[in-house]
Amino acid sequence: MLESLAIKNYALIDNLQVDFNNGLSIITGETGAGKSILLGGLSLILGKRADLSSLKDNTKKCIIEAVFNISNYNLKSFFEREDLDYESQTIIRREILPSGKSRAFVNDSPLNLNSLQLLGEQLIDIHSQHQSLQIVNDDYQFKVIDALAGNAKALMDYSKELKDFKAIKNDLAILQKQKSEALKEHDYNSYLLKELIEANLVLGELEELEEEYETLNNVEDIKEKLSESYQLLGDEQMGIITTLTQLKTNFSKLISLSNKYSLLYERINSSLIDLDDVRGEIDDLFEQLEPNPVRLEQINSKLQVLHNLMLKHAVKDISELLVVKESLSEKVTNTANLDERILRHQDELLSKEKLLDHISKTIHNNRVEAIPKLKDQLESILKNLGMPNAQFDIKLKLTPNLLFNGKDELSFLFSANKGGNFLELKKAASGGELSRIMLAIKLMLSNYIQLPTIMFDEIDTGISGEISNKMGEIMLQMSETMQVFAITHLPQIAAKGHSHFKVYKKDVNGITQTNMVKLDHDERIVEIAQMLGGMDMSSSAIAHAKELLN
Incomplete structure (x- = not known):
């Protein structure tokens, strides 16, 4: 208040x-x-x-x-x-x-x-003659009937289920659109995915293949360089190891004369050991190198496949190709799963529609039971308000449509005169009559809901x-x-x-x-007397005012 x-x-x-x-x-x-x-x-x-x-x-x-x-x-x-x-x-x-x-x-x-x-x-509800036009509105008429019908909980349940129904319907439309678009791309995505699967992508493989390719592609040149290096180290006349061996011999004689040559002797000996080891590894590498045109062709083909895939998908390495492969796999899988998801949404939609149909029938039946009560009470109140011949013809029609407040269409007709035709309220009732009808409705509503x-x-x-x-x-x-x-x-x-x-x-x-x-009380007497007889109040106006107040 x-x-x-x-x-x-x-x-x-x-x-x-x-x-x-x-x-x-x-x-x-x-x-x-x-x-x-x-x-x-x-x-x-x-x-x-x-x-x-x-x-x-x-x-x-x-x-x-x-x-x-x-x-x-x-x-x-x-x-x-x-x-x-x-x-x-x-x-x-x-x-x-x-x-x-x-x-x-x-x-x-x-x-x-x-x-x-x-x-x-x-x-606050500010109610004027102009606001009486609310009663000609279907939504307000439903509000009145539902108040008498006790439909508050059923309407709340219906509203919740209708919201869920619309959400599922919207999701279904999105899935169906996705399916339509996905079907156009599915074959192409499947082809691209197949290419990537057949490429047997392995992280780090590109660098290894490129190194092996360079080795096999230049095997003769590499063998030549290794052979030349082996000769530089091990030649009996001018090789580095032969020279270092002579150098070691010289310093072995010097250390017998003085210990100050010992450190140099050790360093020469260590270098000689290292270089001898290097010569052995060069020999091993040389022996391992063999021309292999078949393997070279295999590597070249694989590298071409990888480079073509990276060019096609605009990526720089295999790690990015693997990301593309994962994305394509998801798209192909999702497309395959769309039918299942669409079917599940269709089942949910049908279930919700059956539930809404059940609730709307409950709402409808409650309204049908309330209408005679509404009609009788309205006509009784209006009779006391100077409209003895006022009559209402209120009908409901159950439709297949899910409306915001059920599945009913409402016909709320009125006749002010005995034997008159029933017409829509806005055509059958004057402004003053609408005011009295609205007052009667507000009185009724106050008995059923908190206004x-x-x-x-x-x-x-x-x-x-x-x-x-x-x-x-x-x-x-x-x-x-x-x-x-x-x-x-x-x-x-x-x-x-x-x-x-x-x-x-x-x-x-x-x-x-x-x-x-x-x-206060005395001031009210004066005010009502003035309302009765004007500013020049007569004793009869004052007496009448007191009578009204009493």
């Missing part, structure tokens, strides 16, 4: 602070006193867009703040989703800066306008006498389970309120200001 409202620097309002109670609150005031300004300020709290013209003094910011008790509204999940601190007493503040920028806060945390609108819809605070904005226009009295009684009845506001010009309705507020204008230092005050 709305506990308090504070407005600063908005339109004709300089500074307004008012507290509200539960039950039925009446708001009255002369035409032009500023009731629409009050509603405009409240609409900003509910997420309406603002502009700079809203500021009374465009050098100061406008602040509108409302305190709500939301303990019975089941809004914790909304606060969690929006990352807001949940408080049973929640404060919504809206600021409009002189720059034209607007900001919204919930419990001092910033909130965007879209989210504020979603929150506002669950806190937000409702504010009736002059829906009694064009109504008087006993009908206005009945309207007031309906509003009073609704206020037993919810907070109700009624902006009215009718004394019969004004007298029903538990609280009564008056909106008025006054001039302060030559500037017109709108204000609002809560009336």
Whole structure:
């Protein structure tokens, strides 16, 4: 419920602070006193867009703040989703800066306008004659029927399953598109993969093959160089080993004369041993080298295959070719698995569709049972509101289509006159009749679901006498389970309120200001008497006002 409202620097309002109670609150005031300004300020709290013209003094910011008790509204999940601190007493503040920028806060945390609108819809329902057009909308008509049918849980289950159904259907469409595209590439990918498999790729093989190729391709030249090197080391006349052997012999004689030649002798001897070993290895290498044209051709062919594959796939080495091979293998495997995945999704889709069909039939049957109750209650309430011949013809048709709220098509027809034709509401009912129908529906809904605070904005226009009295009684009845506001010009309705507020204008230092005050019992008598007989109150008007209040 709305506990308090504070407005600063908005339109004709300089500074307004008012507290509200539960039950039925009446708001009255002369035409032009500023009731629409009050509603405009409240609409900003509910997420309406603002502009700079809203500021009374465009050098100061406008602040509108409302305190709500939301303990019975089941809004914790909304606060969690929006990352807001949940408080049973929640404060919504809206600021409009002189720059034209607007900001919204919930419990001092910033909130965007879209989210504020979603929150506002669950806190206050501002109901005017214009808003009565909601009742001609199929979605709203379903909402009314489902409230009486007790379909809340079934609709929640249906919505969840429908979301899953659409997700599976979307995934299936993606898989089918992938299959269509994959089939075009499958043969080519399989061919490329086969080439890579047949190449028997081994990491590091390229370098080894290139080295072996260079050896076999230059075997004669290598043998010649090895033979020449062997001769340089081992020639009996001029070979390095022969020379070093003579050098060793010379130093062996020198060390007998002095130990200072020992180190050089050791180094010469070590070099002689190393070179003799080198000569042996050269001899071994020479013996191992044999021309092998068959092996050379095999290596050349393999190298051509590898280089062609690297060129084809635009890679630099075998490691990158192996990555390409893995990728192609996945594509080929995935293509092969697509049929299985598509079949699995089709089975899931069929299962979900059967479940949705079952839930939608439950929803349909509940609606069918609720429609006579809705029809009887509506016609009974409207009879008391001066529409004795009002009749409804409400029909459901189960369709094969999965709609957002089941599989029903709704026909909600109305006739205001006995013997009249049943037509769509928007064609059969006048503005005043729509207002009374909407009031009757709100009364019914208040008995089945938790409604937000409702504010009736002059829906009694064009109504008087006993009908206005009945309207007031309906509003009073609704206020037993919810907070109700009624902006009215009718004394019969004004007298029903538990609280009564008056909106008025006054001039302060030559500037017109709108204000609002809560009336006590005596002030209510005066206000209602003026509503009955004008500013020149007669004793009969005052007596009538007292009678209405009693």
